[in-house]
Amino acid sequence: MDYTPQSRDFEKIEVVVMLIGELSKRTGLSKDTLRFYEKLGLITAQVRQAGTRTYMEFSQEALDRIVMIKQGKSLGFTLNEMKYLMDTWGSVSMPTSEKLKIIDSKLEEIATKIQQLKEIQQYLTTKRNTITQNQIEKLNQEYQKSSEEKLH
Structure with missing residues (x-):
């Protein structure tokens, strides 16, 4: 029996990694804005050292979060509200009554x-x-x- 990776049905997971310039192009946001979002904890970056240079690498999750941030801002949500919602909305710790209160307020x-x-x-x-x-x-x-x- 052949047990090589080619013979197995491995699920191919494509990991998207972008530097800040690529993320800026894809989102239409400036590098400064992206750094600000990262500083606020709205998005996260992996720091990679290459010689004397330091690079910030962003994943597809960062891109997805930026899309949500832009949509939220267009609906009148503040950055703090967006951070709170993105960090807690999907978690079990946020009760439905709290979600409804946020929606009603907005x-x-x-x-x-x-x-x-x-x-x-x-x-x-x-x-x-x-x-x-x-x-x-x-x-x-x-x-x-x-x-x-x-x-x-």
Whole structure:
């Protein structure tokens, strides 16, 4: 019987390792931002020495976490909230009631922001309509003045 690795059905696990420059390109974030995230503990890097140089290597997990961070930020989550959620959300230690409380709180924030945006939209629409109406009135006045001058 042949027991070589080629004869077995080994599950091939591809380990993705990126240096900070590659991670920056893939995420669209600056190297400084990635270092900041690493310092906050949002992402982790393996430190590798090569001669006198030190390299930070990031895994696919770091890339996945950055995607979650970007999505969370776009929804209004702070970096501290994102760290807390990513570190505890999947764990058994976070009770369902706590998860629901976080979701409800964020839903309230979103509803407040939507209301504020609607108010701003209404204000800007009113301003736009006022400007448009003023332009129409000004053009009408200019037209009437021009018409009167032609008659005289």
